[in-house]
Amino acid sequence: MNDLAKSLDSEATNAQRMGSMLVARGKLSARDLSAIANAQAQSGQRFGDIAMKLGLVTQADINAILAEQFAYTAPPASTSKLDPQLSTLFQPDGLQAEALRSLRSELLVRYFQPQPQRSLAIIASDNADQIGLTAANLAISFSQLGHRTLLIDTNLRNSNLNPLFGIHPYAPGLADRLAGRQTLAPIPISEVPGLWLMPAGTQAPNPQELLAGNPYRDFLHQSQQLFDVVLISTAPMNSNRDAQLVAVQSGAALLVTHTHHTRTRALADICQRLRDLGVRLVGTALYR
Secondary structure, three states: OOHHHHHHHHHHHHHHHHHHHHHHOOOOOHHHHHHHHHHHHHHOOOHHHHHHHOOOOOHHHHHHHHHHHOOOOOOOOOOOOOOOOOHHHHOOOOHHHHHHHHHHHHHHHHHHOOOOOOEEEEEOOOOHHHHHHHHHHHHHHHHOOOOOEEEEEOOOOOOOOHHHHOOOOOOOOHHHHHOOOOOOOOEEOOOOOOEEEEOOOOOOOOHHHHHHOHHHHHHHHHHHHHOOEEEEEOOOOOOOOHHHHHHHHHOEEEEEEEOOOOOHHHHHHHHHHHHHOOOEEEEEEEEO
16 A cells, blocks of 8 residues: 555544544534545545535534543634633744743653652742742643643642632632541542642641641642652742752752742742752742
């Protein structure tokens, strides 16, 4: 069989697979498949293009099938509760998403492999929103590689991850578990296979005591056994010592900085303080 014949045979096989998957999802019927096949025989166009042209499926339906075939997370539907700021999901071809994938690759090579270090604290001198967004997008990018990924929100004073994932702002979470108020497991994010979130939970009056205690240490150890990657979003370091406690427990940290916003002196102080405590600084995520 020559190369052209092989290519045509491969396209026909892919069309059959896509058709079967759309039928299984209730998007097409056997009659629809027949109509698409007839139109395809006359025009030579791709299966998905014809199905959309006939009004039988939408672009979102095709994207979902392609994402499943290529083991990739499909872009969220327009009705999704996820925040559009999650660029790795909503703008996967954008510059920010590409930069985050590059950062993920560096972390895989330099930290998580070949001898896996399971957890990493995401820290910054200020800007809690930037910390949370970086941690969330990075967690999504790891899950897209097939890694079982846990995102932990340790900003027990002013949590900001719940709105990003459409979770109720008063949902119980880490603080409630550490205080012994509830036995809680991380929440699976249904639209991002392979990603779980442990929200911060009830705003606690004693976050430092909770994060320095044995219950947090035990929870982190258990999480490291159950997940391939554990990323920890923290409170800004210029306001309290919560992030410092978290970084020491993990043993490593990724520093988030912002051009023309992050003060050099504050950055140097943070780096020196963490090094003195034995925390490994694996790199810096720079936002322009």
